[in-house]
Each structure stands twice: as C-alpha cells, then as structure tokens.
Amino acid sequence: MKTNDVILQTATKVVFFIIFLFSIHIFFAGHFTPGGGFVGGLLTTGAIVLLLLAFDLKTVQNALPFNFMIVTAIGLLLALGTAASSLLFNIPFFTHAFDDVYLPLFGVSALHTAMAFDAGVYLVVVGSTITMIQTIGGDS
Amino acid sequence: MDFVLLIFLPVLAALFVPFIFRKLKNVHTGWFVFFVPVLLFIYYLGFIRLTMDGEVAVSELSWIPSLGISFTAYIDGLSLLFSLLITGIGALVVLYSIFYLDKNREKLNNFYVYLLMFMTAMLGIVQSDNVISLYLFWELTSISSFLLIGYWFTKDRSRFGALKSMMITVFGGLMMLGGFVLLGIMGDTFSIRELTANASTLVGHEYFTLAIVLVLLGAFTKSAQFPFYIWLPDAMEAPTPVSAYLHSATMVKAGLYLVARFTPIFAASEVWIWLVTGIGLLTLFWGSFFAVKQTDLKAILAFSTVSQLGLIMSLLGASAIMYHVDGTDTAIFKFAAFAAIFHLLNHATFKGSLFMIAGIVDHETGTRDIRKLGGLMSIMPVSFTVAFIGSMSMAGLPPFNGFLSKEMFLTSMLALREFELFNFATWGMIFPIVAWIASVFTFVYSFYFVFKTFAGKKKKEALPLQPKEAPLGMLISPVILATLVVVIFFIPNIIGDMLVKPAVLAMQQGLYTHPSEVAVHVSAWHGWSSPEFLMTLGIIGVGALLFLTMSKWQKLYDIQPAYFSLNALYDSFMIFGESGMNRLSRFYMTGLIRTYLLYMFTFLVLLTTAVLFIKDAFVVDMDSFAPVSAYGILTAIILILAVCMVLFAKTRLAAIIALGGVGYSVALFFVIYKAPDLALTQLVIETVSVALFLLAFRHLPALKNHGESKGFRFGNFVISLGVGIMVTLVALSAHSQKLVPSISQYYKDTVFTEAAGGNIVNVILVDYRGFDTLFEIAVLAIAGIGVYSMIRLRLSRKESSDENK
Numbered sequence: 001m002k003t004n005d006v007i008l009q010t011a012t013k014v015v016f017f018i019i020f021l022f023s024i025h026i027f028f029a030g031h032f033t034p035g036g037g038f039v040g041g042l043l044t045t046g047a048i049v050l051l052l053l054a055f056d057l058k059t060v061q062n063a064l065p066f067n068f069m070i071v072t073a074i075g076l077l078l079a080l081g082t083a084a085s086s087l088l089f090n091i092p093f094f095t096h097a098f099d100d101v102y103l104p105l106f107g108v109s110a111l112h113t114a115m116a117f118d119a120g121v122y123l124v125v126v127g128s129t130i131t132m133i134q135t136i137g138g139d140s
Numbered sequence: 141m142d143f144v145l146l147i148f149l150p151v152l153a154a155l156f157v158p159f160i161f162r163k164l165k166n167v168h169t170g171w172f173v174f175f176v177p178v179l180l181f182i183y184y185l186g187f188i189r190l191t192m193d194g195e196v197a198v199s200e201l202s203w204i205p206s207l208g209i210s211f212t213a214y215i216d217g218l219s220l221l222f223s224l225l226i227t228g229i230g231a232l233v234v235l236y237s238i239f240y241l242d243k244n245r246e247k248l249n250n251f252y253v254y255l256l257m258f259m260t261a262m263l264g265i266v267q268s269d270n271v272i273s274l275y276l277f278w279e280l281t282s283i284s285s286f287l288l289i290g291y292w293f294t295k296d297r298s299r300f301g302a303l304k305s306m307m308i309t310v311f312g313g314l315m316m317l318g319g320f321v322l323l324g325i326m327g328d329t330f331s332i333r334e335l336t337a338n339a340s341t342l343v344g345h346e347y348f349t350l351a352i353v354l355v356l357l358g359a360f361t362k363s364a365q366f367p368f369y370i371w372l373p374d375a376m377e378a379p380t381p382v383s384a385y386l387h388s389a390t391m392v393k394a395g396l397y398l399v400a401r402f403t404p405i406f407a408a409s410e411v412w413i414w415l416v417t418g419i420g421l422l423t424l425f426w427g428s429f430f431a432v433k434q435t436d437l438k439a440i441l442a443f444s445t446v447s448q449l450g451l452i453m454s455l456l457g458a459s460a461i462m463y464h465v466d467g468t469d470t471a472i473f474k475f476a477a478f479a480a481i482f483h484l485l486n487h488a489t490f491k492g493s494l495f496m497i498a499g500i501v502d503h504e505t506g507t508r509d510i511r512k513l514g515g516l517m518s519i520m521p522v523s524f525t526v527a528f529i530g531s532m533s534m535a536g537l538p539p540f541n542g543f544l545s546k547e548m549f550l551t552s553m554l555a556l557r558e559f560e561l562f563n564f565a566t567w568g569m570i571f572p573i574v575a576w577i578a579s580v581f582t583f584v585y586s587f588y589f590v591f592k593t594f595a596g597k598k599k600k601e602a603l604p605l606q607p608k609e610a611p612l613g614m615l616i617s618p619v620i621l622a623t624l625v626v627v628i629f630f631i632p633n634i635i636g637d638m639l640v641k642p643a644v645l646a647m648q649q650g651l652y653t654h655p656s657e658v659a660v661h662v663s664a665w666h667g668w669s670s671p672e673f674l675m676t677l678g679i680i681g682v683g684a685l686l687f688l689t690m691s692k693w694q695k696l697y698d699i700q701p702a703y704f705s706l707n708a709l710y711d712s713f714m715i716f717g718e719s720g721m722n723r724l725s726r727f728y729m730t731g732l733i734r735t736y737l738l739y740m741f742t743f744l745v746l747l748t749t750a751v752l753f754i755k756d757a758f759v760v761d762m763d764s765f766a767p768v769s770a771y772g773i774l775t776a777i778i779l780i781l782a783v784c785m786v787l788f789a790k791t792r793l794a795a796i797i798a799l800g801g802v803g804y805s806v807a808l809f810f811v812i813y814k815a816p817d818l819a820l821t822q823l824v825i826e827t828v829s830v831a832l833f834l835l836a837f838r839h840l841p842a843l844k845n846h847g848e849s850k851g852f853r854f855g856n857f858v859i860s861l862g863v864g865i866m867v868t869l870v871a872l873s874a875h876s877q878k879l880v881p882s883i884s885q886y887y888k889d890t891v892f893t894e895a896a897g898g899n900i901v902n903v904i905l906v907d908y909r910g911f912d913t914l915f916e917i918a919v920l921a922i923a924g925i926g927v928y929s930m931i932r933l934r935l936s937r938k939e940s941s942d943e944n945k
Contacts, residue, residue: 026820032898034816036905038913042824049831069928072921079914090142092202094910098896112896114906117913121906124917128924129828135931137835 005054012054019047027122031110037118041125048130057138068130075123082117144199144213146183147263150176154256161249169248170238173256177230180263184215184223191217191642194654203273208330212269217642217655221481222266222390222397224639225488229389230259232617236496237381239614240503251291251379258284258386265394271320271330275313278358281391282309288386289378301374304710308371309361316358316398322351323405332401336649339405352406355398356415363395365453366423369446370706376438380499383438388445388495389488396449396484399456404649407460416457417556421574423450428581432588432690433697437498437508440589441491444534447582448487451549454575455480458552461559462651472555478660479548481643482636486541486628490533493621494589497527500614501593506604510588515598520609524594526622533625535586536579536679541628544662550575550672576675583683588690632662738859745862748870758869761876771812779805792840800830817901 020043027040051060086095098112153176161169190197201211215223234255241248261284264277282305290302320330326345327335335342342348359365364372375387386392399416406412427447434440459477462470500523501516502508517524529540536546553575557568600607628635641655652658666672686693702708728739752758782801789795803826810819887900887908897903905913 030899030902031896031906034820034899034901036817036899036902038905039817039821039824042821042828046824046827046831049828053831069925072924076918076921079917083910083914087201087203090201092205094914096895096907096910110896114895114897114903114910117910118902118906121913121917124921128920131924132927133832133835135928136832136839 008054012050016047016051019050020044023047027118030118031112031114037121038125041122042129044122044126045129045133048126049133052133052137057134061134068127068134070127072124072127072131075120075125075127077120078123079117079120082113082120085113142199142201143183143197143215144201144211144267146180147211147213147267148260149180150256150259150263154253157252157256158249161252165243168238168243169252170234170241173252174231174234174238176256177227177234177259181224181227181231184220184227187215187220188638191215191220192638192655194642194645198269208270208324209272210270211264211273212331213267214269214333215267216646217639217644218397218400218481218646219266221485221639221643222393223263225393225485226259226262226266226390229385229488229492232492232620233381233385233389236384236499236614236617237379239611240381240499241379247291251288254284254287254291255382255385258288258391262390262394266397269332271323271332271335274332275317275320278316278362278394279310279313281362281386281394282306282313285309285375285386285391288382289375291379291382292377295377297374298377301371301377305371305375307714308368312358312361312368315354315361319351319354319358322347322354326351336404339408339650342405343408349409349411352409352412352415355402355406356412359395359398360419361395362398363392363449363453364423364446365395365419365450366426367706369423369427370710372446373434373439373442376436376442380438380495380502383441384492384495384499388441388491392445392449393452393484393488396452396456396480399453400480400643400647403456403460403647404463407463413457413460416460417454417571418457420450420453420455420457421571421578423447424454425574425578425581426450428578428585430697431585432581432694435510437501437510437513437589437593438495440510440585441495441498444582444585444589445491447578448483448491448534451578452480452484452487454571455483455549455552458556459648461556462648465559472558473552474658474660475548475555476552477644477648478636478640478658479545479552481640481647482632482662483542483545483549485635485639486533486545486625489621489624489628490530490540490542493526493618493625494530494534496614496618496621497523497530500610500618503614504605504610505607507602510592512599512602513593514596515594516607517594519598519607520594522615522619523610524590526615526618527590527594529622529625531586531590535583535683536676539629540625541632542625544629544632546579547666547672547676548662550579550675554671572675576678579675579679580683580686583679584686584690587683587687636660636662738856741859741863745859745866749862749866752866752869752873757877758873759876760872764876766813769812772809775805775808775812778808792837796830796833796837799833800826803829817899
C-alpha cells in the first residue's frame with residue numbers, strides 16, 4: 001500500500017501526537033470523567049491507523065518496533081496480576097484498593113489499583129487491534 | 141504463618157525455572173528445583189506432633205466467598221501423611237531425575253515446570269477442605285500428568301498415552317464434580333468438614349446414592365481401578381521419574397485419598413461398601429493376573445500398581461464397616477483402616493524404588509524388554525539389591541514392610557466373613573479367596589520382575605548398550621527408599637503411632653477422639669496355626685510353583701484375542717467418536733459465514749420471540765418515554781438513509797463507507813441522549829473498524845450478485861426483518877417494566893464511597909463488573925492471536941506436517 005501524499009503525511013506527523021496524547025489523557029481521566037482504558041486504547045489504535053494510512057506498513061513498523069502480540073500478553077498479564085494480587089493479602093479475588101498518596105510533583109493524588117487493571121485493558125486493546133491490522137494489512 | 145500459601149510454593153518456583161534453565165547452562169536445573177520439595181518436607185514434618193495429639197491445623201485463603209468457595213488448607217493425619225509422601229518422594233524423584241535426564245539434550249525447563257505444577261496440584265488436593273477447590277486441583281493433576289506423559293511429544297505412543305490418560309481421568313473428574321455439586325445441594329456447604337459433621341442428615345437424601353456413584357467414578361478413574369485402569373499402562377511412556385512419582389506414589393493415590401476422606405460421609409451406605417470393596421478386590425486380582433503377561437519392565441510395574449491400588453481400595457471399603465458394628469465386634473474390623481493407610485505408605489516406598497530401578501535398567505542397558513534382559517545381578521549389584529528388597533516386599537515376604545501390611549490385609553479380608561449386614565453373610569467368603577488368589581499372582585510377578593531381569597543367563601548381545609552399574613547419584617533415591625522398606629519392618633509401631641494412627645483418626649472421624657484409641661498393634665508373628673500364617677505359606681508354596689512353571693502356562697494369556705479387550709473398546713470408542721463428530725460437524729458446517737449467521741439469527745429470533753409471547757412479557761408503557769427532539773429525528777433519517785445505501789450500494793467501497801455512516805449516526809444518538817462514554821467509544825470503534833474494513837477490502841471479492849435465487853434473498857429478508865422487530869420489541873418491553881429495582885441507584889450511591897471513582901461507566905468496567913472486562917480482553921487477545929495464526933502461520937504449515945520429529 002504505497003502512498004505518497006505530502007499533505008496527509010505532514011499533517012499526520014503533528015496530528016498523531018495530538019491524538020496519542022489525548023488518548024493518554026482519556027485513559028487517566030477515566031475514573032472520574034468519560035474515558036478509560038478501553039477508549040484510550042482504541043484512540044491510540046486510531047492514531048496508529050492514521051500513521052499506517054499516511055505511511056506504509058514498513059515505516060510504521062520501524063517507527064514503533066514493538067511486537068504487538070507481546071504487548072497484548074503483557075496487558076493480559078497485568079490485568080490478571082492486578083486482579084489476583086489481592087489474593088496475596090487474603091482478600092477475595094478482584095478486590096481493588098485505593099488511597100490518597102502524596103507524590104512529588106503531583107501533590108496528593110488518588111491512587112487506585114483499578115488503574116493498573118485499566119492499563120492492562122489499554123495494552124490488550126492496542127496490542128490485539130494493531131496485531132490484527134498489521135497481519136491483515138501485511139498479507140499479500 | 142499461613143501454610144495455605146505453601147501449597148502454591150512449587151508453582152511459584154516454577155515461574156523461575158525457565159530463566160534458570162536459560163541462564164545457568166552449566167548446572168542441572170533439577171538442583172534448584174530439588175530445594176522446593178525438601179523445604180516443604182521439612183516444614184510438614186513439624187506437623188507430626190500436632191496430628192499425633194489428634195489436633196488439626198486450618199489455614200484459609202478466601203477466593204470466591206459469595207459462592208462459598210475458598211482455598212482452605214486443612215492438615216490432619218490423613219492430609220499430613222499424603223503431604224509428606226508428595227514432598228518426600230517428590231524430593232527423591234527430583235534428585236533421581238537430575239541424573240536420569242541429560243541437561244544438554246532434554247527440555248528441562250518444560251519438565252520441571254510441569255513437575256512443580258503437579259506438586260502444587262497434589263498438595264492442593266490433599267489439603268483442600270473445600271470440594272470445589274479440591275476439584276480444581278484434581279483437574280490440574282490430570283493436566284500436568286497429560287503434559288508429563290507427553291513430555292517426549294515426538295513419539296506417537298507418548299501422545300497416545302497422554303491423551304488416553306487425560307480422556308479417562310478428566311471424564312472421572314467431571315463426574316466427581318457432579319457428585320460434589322450434589323453434596324453441596326444436600327449439605328448446603330462445600331466444606332468437607334461441615335459435610336462430615338452433618339453426615340447423618342445426608343444419608344436419607346434422594347441424591348445420596350447418586351452422589352456416591354459419581355464421586356467414586358472420579359476416584360476409580362484416577363486410581364486406575366477396573367475397568368478404567370487401561371490408561372495407566374499407556375502412561376508408562378512418560379520419563380521414568382514421572383512414572384515413579386505420579387503413576388505409582390502420588391497421583392494415582394489421589395483416588396484413594398478421596399475415598400478415605402469421604403469415608404465418614406458415605407460409610408453408612410451399602411452401595412459404598414460393596415462398590416469400594418468389590419471393585420478394589422476385582423482390580424487387585426485383575427492387575428496381578430495380567431501383570432505376569434507383560435514383557436516390558438514398566439508395564440509389569442504398571443499392572444502391579446493397578447493391583448496394589450485395588451488392594452488398598454478394598455481395604456478402604458472394608459474399613460467403612462466400622463460404622464456398622466459396635467461393641468466387641470469392632471475388634472476384628474479395626475484392622476482394615478490401619479492396613480489401608482499402612483500399605484499405602486509401604487507401597488509408595490517399595491514401588492517407588494522399583495520404578496527407579498526399572499529406569500536405571502532402561503538407562504544402562506537401553507531396553508526394558510524383559511525377554512532381552514537377564515544376568516544383570518553381577519553387573520549391577522546395588523540395583524539388584526534394591527530391586528530384590530522392593531520385589532520381596534511387594535510379594536509380601538519378611539523382613540520387609542510389605543509383609544506386615546499384606547498380613548493385615550489378609551486379616552481384614554478374613555474378618556469380612558463375620559460381617560452380617562448387606563448380604564455379607566452369604567458372599568463374605570469370596571473376599572478372602574479372591575484376596576488369596578491375587579496374592580499368589582502378586583508373588584509370581586514380583587519374582588518374575590526381579591529374577592528374569594537380574595538372574596539367569598547374561599544376554600549381552602541382545603542389549604543396545606553395554607550394561608554397567610548406574611552412577612552413584614541415580615542410586616541414592618532408590619537406596620533410601622529400599623532402606624525405608626527394611627526399617628519400617630522393624631519399627632512398624634513407631635511409624636504407626638506417628639503417621640498411620642492420626643490418618644486413621646481422620647479417616648474414621650466420629651469413632652475415635654484421639655489417635656491412641658486406635659488399638660492396633662502390628663506384629664510380624666501371629667502363631668503357627670493362625671489363618672494368616674497358613675495363607676502366607678500357601679501363597680509362597682503355590683506362587684513358587686507357578687513361577688517355576690511359568691513358561692508352561694504363560695501361553696494361556698494368548699487365548700484372549702486382541703480385539704476383545706478394554707483397550708480395543710477404548711480405541712473403537714475414540715475412532716467412532718471422532719468420525720461421528722466429523723460427520724455431524726460436516727452436516728451443518730458449510731464453511732460460509734453467512735450460513736452460520738443464518739443459524740444464529742434464526743434461533744435468536746425464534747427463541748426470544750417465543751419466550752416473549754409465552755411469558756406474555758410484551759408491555760409498552762408510553763409514559764416513560766423521553767420526548768423526541770428534532771436532532772433525534774434528523775439523526776434517525778440519516779441512519780435510515782445510510783442503511784438503505786448499504787443495501788443498494790453497487791460497490792463494496794461504497795457499502796463500507798455507508799456502514800461507517802450507520803455507526804457514526806448511532807454515536808450521534810448517544811450524544812443526544814447524554815452518554816458521553818458510549819459516544820466516544822462508538823466513534824473510535826467506527827473509525828478503527830472502517831480502517832480495518834478498508835485493509836481487508838483488497839482480499840474480498842467484488843460485490844456482485846452471486847447467483848442467489850429469489851427465494852434465498854427473500855429468506856434473508858425475513859430473517860433480518862425478524863431480528864429488527866424482535867430487538868425493538870425486547871427493547872420496548874424491557875424499558876416499560878421493571879421487575880426489580882434498577883441497580884443504577886446503587887451505583888450512584890457507592891461509586892465514590894466504595895470504589896473511589898466519579899465515572900460510573902468506567903467504574904463498572906474496571907471494578908463492579910471487572911470479571912466481564914477481564915474475560916472480554918481475554919477474548920480480544922484470543923481474537924488477535926487467531927487472526928495472526930490464521931494468516932501468518934497458514935503458509936508455514938504446508939512445509940511440515942510430520943509431528944514425529
């Protein structure tokens with residue numbers, strides 16, 4: 001899928017980062033305002049899809065040299081690990097914990113284990129959708 | 141300390157095995173693994189003082205409290221004995237495997253991960269108080285056994301054996317789960333302790349007998365009882381350390397454990413006593429009889445294991461009689477329970493050492509075929525000594541521990557004549573007779589095993605390798621076990637007080653309150669005229685005669701044709717099952733996605749609409765509807781237009797874009813009705829899926845009429861119309877009536893206090909209904925892997941389809 005569209009490519013170089021940052025924002029905002037790991041992951045996917053449309057598969061693979069299958073695996077492991085970690089404290093499976101913690105630079109922040117679980121969701125969504133897109137797109 | 145967590149220690153250690161194997165090439169991985177069972181063994185030894193006083197220890201880890209399911213580790217005499225066996229034999233087997241498996245050629249990372257997984261599973265079985273977690277560990281042993289039997293997965297026989305054991309034991313496991321659920325329904329609890337305490341209330345229940353049969357199916361398949369034993373000989377394809385560990389000392393005893401554990405609950409039943417004793421005795425005879433037919437060393441041991449398991453099983457059945465007698469009668473029936481536990485321990489020691497010797501012979505001579513072996517006595521003196529001790533113990537000769545438990549077994553079987561309930565008065569005589577015949581054959585195969593291998597003429601030219609004595613490291617474990625065989629003979633009562641009596645107390649709860657009340661004294665000598673002594677004399681006499689004339693009567697086994705056996709039954713069942721399933725699948729699997737969609741939608745429409753009308757559930761309440769805005773009407777028009785465009789599009793590209801339009805207008809609806817999360821998700825999903833469609837677009841054929849008939853298209857139209865109407869009806873009636881108060885209020889009340897969040901939608905996803913999300917992302921990941929493997933790996937499959945390399 002060789003394209004040579006200067007306007008699209010130039011715009012993509014800027015827009016990609018905007019969408020990506022927005023997806024990160026959406027991801028973190030999730031617990032209190034609309035958003036979350038699922039939407040965040042999809043938005044990141046959308047950003048990468050834009051890259052794929054503007055450039056070709058090879059270029060994107062060089063720019064983002066991850067094996068997205070492994071990203072999926074890490075995400076699943078993170079989600080399952082978060083859910084299972086409560087067992088270590090003899091608390092039922094999937095019990096979340098949260099507290100307000102003072103962090104340097106951020107001040108008092110609400111930390112929640114649901115965030116780690118959501119990060120797992122985020123990684124799985126990005127990993128598996130990009131895997132699918134790359135495989136289908138790369139198939140000749 | 142929460143010792144329940146120690147159950148998981150092996151499997152946690154397994155996480156590090158692959159890294160150790162990769163990074164430390166020079167040291168055998170087994171040395172690291174070795175520490176796990178050793179530490180656990182030492183730790184569990186500390187519990188002996190506790191159980192000797194009749195005390196128990198409980199440690200709980202909650203898992204799904206809302207369903208009454210937890211990991212509760214419960215250590216009493218019985219579970220302690222098993223835990224010590226699992227970790228003790230486990231340590232010896234790991235030590236043995238270090239010398240048996242070559243560190244450069246074998247995939248040790250796989251091997252030890254499976255082995256540690258098994259250790260956790262087995263500890264879980266014997267310490268679980270909750271039947272559901274017991275079932276979970278039970279199946280985990282089946283899975284790890286499957287993986288270990290198939291460890292050399294390039295061999296046909298290994299894969300066949302692995303599958304066979306899996307099919308049979310998992311079948312039994314599922315039946316057992318059914319039995320557990322029935323017990324849960326009857327006793328309203330999943331805790332074995334509570335079920336035991338309420339045992340008397342369960343007896344009259346209509347499910348009681350069914351529960352017994354189902355639980356016994358689980359125990360019989362696992363412990364290789366007749367007719368399910370056929371998987372055990374095929375499981376001998378596993379590496380010998382595995383055979384010694386799983387298929388003689390521990391896993392196959394899980395069924396015995398289960399029967400012992402449930403004795404206080406089920407002992408009141410006649411069915412229980414007859415089934416357990418009867419099947420056990422039948423297996424004892426069957427296994428010992430066919431052991432003489434085998435020519436493979438490990439096959440002989442496999443059949444002898446089957447037979448010995450049957451022996452212990454029959455003793456467990458006989459021990460239930462204690463619940464039906466009182467007063468002076470108990471004096472003659474009290475031996476069965478003690479003998480069962482004692483023989484279980486003895487069997488682990490002598491059979492473990494024999495398996496290790498079989499492995500050594502295989503390792504050093506290159507064959508296990510007894511017809512090629514002979515005269516190894518002078519070449520492998522240490523191995524011979526160990527094999528001799530083990531075999532003589534198995535045959536039931538003094539001064540080895542097998543003699544003591546064999547005598548007690550005969551005592552218990554003789555006692556069955558005195559039992560008067562349940563038709564035992566008429567049939568009781570059969571038990572000692574069958575026991576005696578089986579003991580004769582046990583004597584024969586024990587001699588057959590040791591003397592055909594180690595005595596007689598040397599046949600060096602028939603052996604693939606030049607035989608020599610095994611390395612020292614490989615001999616340590618069998619020598620330790622053989623030493624125990626002799627030591628236990630001389631101190632049976634110390635072992636009895638320490639390990640056996642506490643286990644008997646656990647097995648026969650309600651009869652005793654303290655281990656010291658189990659008034660059994662083991663003695664090697666019963667007097668000249670005691671029936672046990674006479675029976676043993678008979679066994680030795682007839683057994684020796686049969687052994688010496690073996691070549692004359694061994695031909696008898698050829699009478700049974702190969703197609704008339706349980707194995708042939710299993711094979712034909714598998715073949716028939718496979719071809720039948722294939723035919724059934726081909727009948728409806730056309731390979732066209734539209735056919736499958738047709739099935740799904742037709743069933744969905746018929747089922748839902750039928751339920752809607754049968755239950756008279758269709759109600760519309762116009763008052764509860766929100767007012768329709770101008771934007772809403774506008775979006776609806778766009779939506780309908782887009783749908784029509786999809787239908788009438790001439791090219792596929794136009795259809796894809798129109799489908800995107802449908803999605804975006806649905807997103808607009810979410811915006812209008814104030815669901816920002818849904819709108820956001822819908823928008824992004826739509827974008828990504830349009831992109832995906834465009835990617836796949838090249839691979840799709842051009843959109844044209846494929847020559848479908850008018851009737852086919854009309855059918856499609858009817859079904860799609862049906863789906864539309866059905867969904868509308870369901871949505872309307874779901875909105876119009878509330879059978880239960882909406883859960884939204886609960887979410888609103890607790891979203892900040894309980895979950896510390898502000899956005900209910902997201903908190904539902906990650907917290908309230910986190911399980912859904914967890915499984916959804918698992919499905920997503922599977923879908924990703926599926927797409928990858930279907931597209932990427934389809935090319936490489938053509939290159940090699942040979943599994944045997």
